[in-house]
Ligand SMILES: Nc1ncnc2c1ncn2[C@@H]1O[C@H](COP(=O)(O)OP(=O)(O)OP(=O)(O)O)[C@@H](O)[C@H]1O
């Protein structure tokens with residue numbers, strides 16, 4: 300079976316002071332190759348935990364991840380990750396960061412240099428390849444992170460709020476870039492975000508998660524990602540369905556947040 | 569007290585002069601455009617003029633209070649009285665008969681041999697006296713020795729310059745203080761002025777001359793460079809071995825729970841023990857030779873380096889390690905390309921601290937016992953009251969310590985430019 304299958308994942312963290320947190324319960328879903336899924340949900344509903352399990356950084360207490368027919372046992376180059384920020388290697392230049400994966404695999408130098416140059420072109424950082432990463436702006440750094448992930452040619456790209464720390468304008472440009480790369484490379488992508496608009500724009504599929512325990516609340520199939528490829532995203536936002544969906548999902552998340560607050564007040568009283 | 573007042577006065581005056589008079593030369597770069605700078609460290613850069621004036625002031629005060637020949641005379645603080653001092657004393661016999669005579673004291677620089685001035689004995693039964701006393705010193709003067717009626721005849725001294733004096737009391741004269749011992753002998757203490765005696769604080773040029781002399785002729789059988797070189801050599805060897813063992817130990821402690829558990833008690837216990845406290849034990853075990861000193865410095869550097877390396881490893885952001893894993897790096901590759909480079913800034917900070925501690929420790933160890941070395945130089949000099957050598961040693965030790973720190977900072981900038989940029 301090709302694609303990525305998340306099979307009945309449950310995750311419980313034991314707390315140091317005794318007791319435990321059920322971060323995820325019975326989460327199952329299947330992603331076909333080349334699908335782009337965005338994930339939304341209130342804070343603490345287990346999005347990062349789920350992504351870490353898929354990446355192989357955490358072993359679930361129950362269930363398993365099956366990728367292209369084999370069970371995931373740990374991190375692997377077939378599943379690349381783009382972090383929110385601060386995961387670049389600041390002791391390496393931009394070029395060395397992007398070439399990190401190929402270099403670890405022992406790719407011959409000329410081939411590696413070609414690939415790095417190409418990817419830096421794609422993300423528009425050709426002029427900065429010999430700079431130190433800490434000399435770049437936040438948006439540029441995230442483009443380096445994206446290029447570094449792509450240089451390794453993974454089958455699945457996992458992104459945990461990759462654009463969360465960027466300003467609105469840079470963010471919009473990066474969203475277009477993600478869409479473009481998705482279409483051009485045909486990668487399977489899971490993207491966690493806190494922005495409903497971003498989830499709608501980028502998610503071919505959109506997963507809304509609910510907290511305590513973390514679980515799948517609702518799933519959507521959306522046309523906006525396909526519409527947005529190569530388009531001005533502001534035009535996509537004018538689509539009549541866009542506003543409807545946005546209100547619907549916002550209301551859903553507000554409800555969940557309110558419920559959490561209510562529960563906390565109840566517990567406090 | 570007076571030096572402090574002068575110091576504060578120079579501080580305040582130069583502040584006003586520099587900030588008001590040279591006002592138009594003020595910065596007008598970006599920082600001067602900031603309107604809110606309180607607590608913004610980047611806005612507080614050292615004022616170079618202040619630094620220069622500060623150093624000059626220290627030398628000025630030093631020169632003023634030591635009567636340095638480098639300064640024009642009018643800047644000197646009043647020196648000790650030198651020359652002929654005179655005062656009168658009045659002796660009284662048991663029957664109330666009084667007579668007065670004059671004492672002439674030649675106050676001379678301490679390093680000069682002089683003989684007492686010739687004086688006329690004068691008339692009456694109390695005879696004129698003469699004596700010599702070194703500047704900054706004081707001495708007993710047996711004025712009744714040459715009198716016709718001495719102590720044995722019941723004569724006692726009752727007044728100096730017409731002022732009454734009793735045993736234990738004193739009279740101030742223009743040339744200094746005349747006191748009386750409990751047994752009735754006069755003492756004379758010439759006025760000391762405000763300058764420091766060379767034996768406490770030699771003038772700057774005396775120290776400079778001593779530096780030149782020792783640089784030329786050496787000290788105790790070794791040249792100046794040998795002394796300083798020995799101290800430096802010990803520091804470098806001790807630090808080298810400390811780092812050689814400490815860094816791998818710190819890495820092991822940062823990466824393995826067994827190593828961490830095993831060495832934590834030792835490291836945490838040794839960390840707060842000042843290396844100086846180990847000197848006696850090291851001397852007992854290894855003697856006062858080179859081995860003992862290098863062991864001491866090794867120990868001084870070891871814990872600092874181990875702790876720095878451990879902090880460097882545990883301080884790695886987990887997302888960097890995760891990123892490396894998902895880019896296909898193996899454990900060894902992550903060690904080589906992520907953990908080690910990530911720990912270098914911490915290790916450099918540790919190395920700077922360790923070098924500073926080692927330098928301090930080596931000087932202290934040489935103070936205790938050594939044949940050669942900067943610390944030994946000042947220790948031996950202090951035993952012979954060679955204050956100029958002591959001061960020279962302190963200045964050289966300071967300069968070298970500062971130089972080491974500058975060198976480490978420079979290496980840090982070149983080798984780990986990403987420090988603090990993660
Ligand atoms: N290492 C851990 N130990 C204990 N509890 C954890 C750990 N990691 C996560 N949790 C708990 O699991 C739950 C889910 O955390 P997670 O970080 O996955 O949330 P999230 O949806 O990513 O939140 P956010 O949107 O704020 O990033 C939270 O209640 C959190 O406290």
Ligand SMILES: [Mg+2]
Nearest residue numbers: 346347348459
């Ligand atoms: Mg999260």
